Structure formats: structure tokens, C-alpha cells
Amino acid sequence: xxxxxxxxxxxxxxxxxxxxxxxxxxxxxxxxxxxxxxxxxxxxxxxxxxxxxxxxxxxxxxxxxxxxxxxxxxxxxxxxxxxxxxxxxxxxxxxxxxxxxxxxxxxxxxxxxxxxxxxxxxxxxxxxxxxxxxxxxxxxxxxxxxxxxxxxxxxxxxxxxxxxxxxxxxxxxxxxxxxxxxxxxxxxxxxxxxxxxxxxxxxxxxxxxxxxxxxxxxxxxxxxxxxxxxxxxxxxxxxxxxxxxxxxxxxxxxxxxxxxxxxxxxx
Amino acid sequence: xxxxxxxxxxxxxxxxxxxxxxxxxxxxxxxxxxxxxxxxxxxxxxxxxxxxxxxxxxxxxxxxxxxxxxxxxxxxxxxxxxxxxxxxxxxxxxxxxxxxxxxxxxxxxxxxxxxxxxxxxxxxxxxxxxxxxxxxxxxxxxxxxxxxxxxxxxxxxxxxxxxxxxxxxxxxxxxxxxxxxxxxxxxxxxxxxxxxxxxxxxxxxxxxxxxxxxxxxxxxxxxxxxxxxxxxxxxxxxxxxxxxxxxxxxxxxxxxxxxxx
Numbered sequence: 005x006x007x008x009x010x011x012x013x014x015x016x017x018x019x020x021x022x023x024x025x026x027x028x029x030x031x032x033x034x035x036x037x038x039x040x041x042x043x044x045x046x047x048x049x050x051x052x053x054x055x056x057x058x059x060x061x062x063x064x065x066x067x068x069x070x071x072x073x074x075x076x077x078x079x080x081x082x083x084x085x086x087x088x089x090x091x092x093x094x095x096x097x098x099x100x101x102x103x104x105x106x107x108x109x110x111x112x113x114x115x116x117x118x119x120x121x122x123x124x125x126x127x128x129x130x131x132x133x134x135x136x137x138x139x140x141x142x143x144x145x146x147x148x149x150x151x152x153x154x155x156x157x158x159x160x161x162x163x164x165x166x167x168x169x170x171x172x173x174x175x176x177x178x179x180x181x182x183x184x185x186x187x188x189x190x191x192x193x194x195x196x197x198x199x200x201x202x203x204x205x206x207x208x209x210x211x212x213x214x215x216x217x218x219x220x221x222x223x224x225x226x227x228x229x230x231x232x233x234x235x236x237x238x239x240x241x242x243x244x245x246x247x248x249x250x251x252x253x254x255x256x257x258x259x260x261x262x263x264x265x266x267x268x269x270x271x
Numbered sequence: 272x273x274x275x276x277x278x279x280x281x282x283x284x285x286x287x288x289x290x291x292x293x294x295x296x297x298x299x300x301x302x303x304x305x306x307x308x309x310x311x312x313x314x315x316x317x318x319x320x321x322x323x324x325x326x327x328x329x330x331x332x333x334x335x336x337x338x339x340x341x342x343x344x345x346x347x348x349x350x351x352x353x354x355x356x357x358x359x360x361x362x363x364x365x366x367x368x369x370x371x372x373x374x375x376x377x378x379x380x381x382x383x384x385x386x387x388x389x390x391x392x393x394x395x396x397x398x399x400x401x402x403x404x405x406x407x408x409x410x411x412x413x414x415x416x417x418x419x420x421x422x423x424x425x426x427x428x429x430x431x432x433x434x435x436x437x438x439x440x441x442x443x444x445x446x447x448x449x450x451x452x453x454x455x456x457x458x459x460x461x462x463x464x465x466x467x468x469x470x471x472x473x474x475x476x477x478x479x480x481x482x483x484x485x486x487x488x489x490x491x492x493x494x495x496x497x498x499x500x501x502x503x504x505x506x507x508x509x510x511x512x513x514x515x516x517x518x519x520x521x522x523x524x525x526x527x528x529x530x531x532x
Contacts, residue, residue: 038358129378133372133375140337142365144357
């Protein structure tokens with residue numbers, strides 16, 4: 005086989021795999037919608053997942069948000085000072101955290117922590133026939149395993165994004181007021197003047213959508229796990245890699261779309 | 272304990288409870304089942320034997336709709352299993368329960384919670400009734416003292432017996448057992464054989480047992496099906512199995528290694 009033909013076959017196969025993957029994700033999303041409509045939400049499981057996802061992810065999200073806010077402030081302050089605009093640091097950091105950094109970094113951390121746990125949990129259940137045992141007992145795996153995680157993620161993610169943004173702003177404020185001689189009133193006035201509800205809404209909407217995507221991708225990897233511990237490990241890795249990449253790509257298009265609804269830069 | 276035939280033979284005129292017609296199943300390039308035809312009457316106990324990898328578990332999973340055939344039809348209690356979608360399987364899964372080879376207990380639940388799970392999922396909310404039936408099911412498998420333990424702290428035999436308690440608690444009309452005796456000592460194995468016999472005598476449960484334990488077969492089976500090269504190579508009573516002059520059957524039941532050659 006010559007090289008161009010081989011490349012063509014490789015590209016074709018990759019594209020087919022991609023389409024198959026999209027088809028499987030769509031099928032899972034459809035089952036999830038059916039489960040949502042069924043109204044059997046198993047609130048005890050949802051509460052357990054809120055604790056595991058929301059409560060358990062707080063430390064990682066807070067630390068990420070705080071240090072991102074701090075370092076962003078530290079780097080931008082010097083450059084802004086060159087233009088005599090150092091009082092605008094609060095506004096820039098705040099808008100960036102609300103619109104982009106808060107949801108994206110919280111999403112990436114949750115994809116790593118929670119996405120991996122979901123894929124590993126469900127994957128282990130799959131390869132040890134626990135998922136089949138659920139089916140045999142008349143319990144649909146999507147109803148029992150995916151729906152509670154999905155609902156818990158939808159509840160938790162906006163709060164986690166809000167925490168990430170809040171602690172980023174607190175850290176930014178601490179850096180400017182303690183590290184530099186800028187009066188805190190200036191920082192806060194600019195921050196409040198240039199951050200509006202739309203910026204916060206964008207962060208929350210993104211967090212909500214990222215949460216749904218992470219759950220869908222991670223649960224799909226879990227339910228598709230095969231081949232014992234090796235398969236669970238590979239599925240877990242794929243869950244984190246795919247959900248992180250999808251999150252970054254979706255974030256770009258979401259930013260453009262949300263900018264039409266909530267435009268930036270119009271004061 | 273001497274091998275003995277079960278005391279309650281199924282009614283010869285009873286209607287077919289389970290029927291497999293021309294089942295073909297392929298995984299990748301390998302054809303596992305090449306036309307399986309099998310009929311089971313209500314209350315009958317069928318043991319499925321055969322070399323490893325011949326599709327015994329796959330056959331069993333077709334009955335409960337965990338696997339769909341590439342060709343052929345599966346009927347359980349008059350319902351066309353392979354025409355149903357996953358969410359339409361509930362009526363079949365109320366009638367048929369299954370013990371998995373590794374027991375498939377839920378790691379996050381105690382023994383008591385595992386056994387109670389199918390009852391709670393059927394909508395039973397009376398806590399006292401659930402507790403009573405869990406205790407009854409666990410006592411039937413000699414595990415009444417281990418309610419609070421988690422599956423990871425149980426031995427292989429105890430896990431299997433917990434799996435059986437979970438399979439019998441809903442009092443299904445049919446129970447599928449995937450190698451219930453594997454990895455058990457002779458006494459543990461006998462406890463399970465006695466329990467299968469008890470379920471048949473007391474509740475008229477239809478049982479299908481995938482097993483390699485020849486002693487069990489002669490104790491509990493009404494009929495034996497031997498799978499070989501994707502087909503049912505032998506189907507008959509344990510006495511007919513023992514008397515069979517077929518060299519493949521004889522090699523298998525006597526454990527001679529050239530059977531899979």
C-alpha cells in the first residue's frame with residue numbers, strides 16, 4: 005500500500021471513529037433526557053453526588069481561582085502601570101475571571117477530579133458486571149448512574165464557578181492592596197463599575213454547560229469500559245483528556261455566542 | 272452426599288416458559304453461537320455445560336436481554352425478548368433474575384443493602400417487610416450473621432451466596448445461575464445445590480445453571496444441554512448424559528483433555 009492511500013484510509017477511519025463517538029454521546033444524551041422526563045430522580049443519590057462533586061471539589065477550585073486571580077493581578081499590574089492605568093487592574097481581572105478564567109479553570113479542575121472519578125467508578129462497575137446486575141434488576145444504568153451525577157453537576161458547577169471567581173477576586177484585592185500602594189477604594193470602584201450582572205451570568209452559564217459536558221463524556225467512558233482494569237484506566241484517562249479539550253474548544257464558541265447576548269466593552 | 276435426581280420433575284405438558292430459536296451470535300470475527308434452539312418448561316432445571324468459551328454465559332445473557340442475538344428469537348413467558356428496548360424489559364426482569372459469575376455485588380453497599388436493593392427498586396417501602404425478607408433470603412444461604420459487612424470483606428463463597436440471596440429475594444419465576452459453584456469448597460457447593468433444589472420444590476422456580484461441576488448436575492438437573500462449537504451438541508436428562516456413547520460428551524464429563532481439540 006502506498007503512502008497516500010494509507011493516509012487516506014487512516015483519515016477515513018479516524019473520521020468514522022469520531023462520528024461513531026459522537027453518535028454514542030448523542031445516544032447517551034437522549035437516554036439521559038428520557039431519564040430526566042421519567043421523573044424518577046433518586047434524590048438521595050443526587051444529594052450524595054452533590055457532596056462528592058460540589059463539596060469535595062471546593063478546595064481544588066478555591067485554590068485554583070485564588071492563585072489565578074493573584075498571579076493575573078501581579079502580572080497585569082506592572083504593564084498597566086506603564087500606561088498609568090493600574091487602577092483598572094481590578095476591572096480587568098474581575099471581567100476575565102467572571103467571563104473566562106473562573107468557569108474554564110473550575111471546569112478543568114472538575115474535569116480532572118470529578119470526571120476521572122465518574123469514569124473510574126462507572127467503568128469499574130461495568131467490568132465487574134455491576135452495571136449488568138442493575139439492568140437485570142430492571143434498573144436502567146442511565147437512570148441510576150448517570151442522571152444523579154448529571155443533576156448534581158448542574159447544581160454544583162455554578163456554585164463552584166462562583167467560588168472560583170470570588171476567591172480569585174479576593175486574592176487579586178489582597179495582592180493590589182498589600183503588595184502595591186494602590187488605594188483599595190480605587191480598585192473596588194473600578195471593579196464594581198466595570199463588572200456587571202452579564203459577566204456573572206456568562207460565568208454561571210458556562211459552568212452549567214461545562215458541567216453537563218463533563219458528566220456526559222465521563223459517564224460515557226465509564227459505560228463503554230471493557231477489558232478489565234486496563235480498560236477502566238484507559239477510559240479514565242480518555243474522560244479527562246476529552247472533557248478538558250472539549251471544554252476549551254466549546255468555551256471559545258460559547259464566548260462568541262454569549263458575547264452576542266451579553267456584549268463586552270460597552271460599559 | 273450421593274447424587275440423586277430431583278424429586279419434582281416438570282410437568283411434561285406445561286407450556287414453554289423460555290424458548291430460544293436459531294440464535295446466532297458473533298463477537299468480531301468469532302462466531303460464538305451458531306444456531307441455538309432450546310425450550311424450557313415452567314419449573315424445569317436445566318444445566319448448561321461445555322468447554323470454556325463455547326458461549327454458555329452468552330446463551331444465558333440472551334434470555335434476560337443483556338445480549339441481543341444477531342439472528343434468531345428469544346421468548347420468555349410469551350414475550351419476545353429481542354424485540355424489546357432496554358426500557359421495555361422490566362416485565363421480563365421481574366420474572367427472571369440472575370446470579371453473575373463474580374456475584375456482581377455493589378461495592379458501596381453492605382450485604383443487607385445489596386440484598387434489599389431489588390426489593391426497594393420494585394417499590395416496596397415497608398421497612399419491616401424489607402428487613403424480614405432480606406433476613407429470610409440471607410438465612411436461606413447461611414449468611415444471616417453478615418448483614419453489615421461490605422462485599423470486599425467477604426470470601427468468594429460468601430459473595431456468591433449473597434448474590435444468590437439477591438437473586439431469590441424477589442421470588443422470580445426463573446433464576447439464571449452463572450457458575451454458582453465455581454471457586455467454592457465441596458460443602459459450600461452443596462449448600463448452593465440444596466438451595467437451588469429448595470427453590471424449585473418450594474416455589475416451582477425455573478432454573479438455568481451454567482456449571483462445570485458434574486456432581487451438581489447429577490444432583491439438581493432435570494435436563495442437561497452441552498454446548499460445543501457454538502451448537503447444542505447434547506440435550507437430555509442426566510441419566511442420558513451419563514449413558515451417552517458420544518465421545519465428545521464422554522470426554523467432557525470424564526474430564527479428558529482431548530474434548531476441545
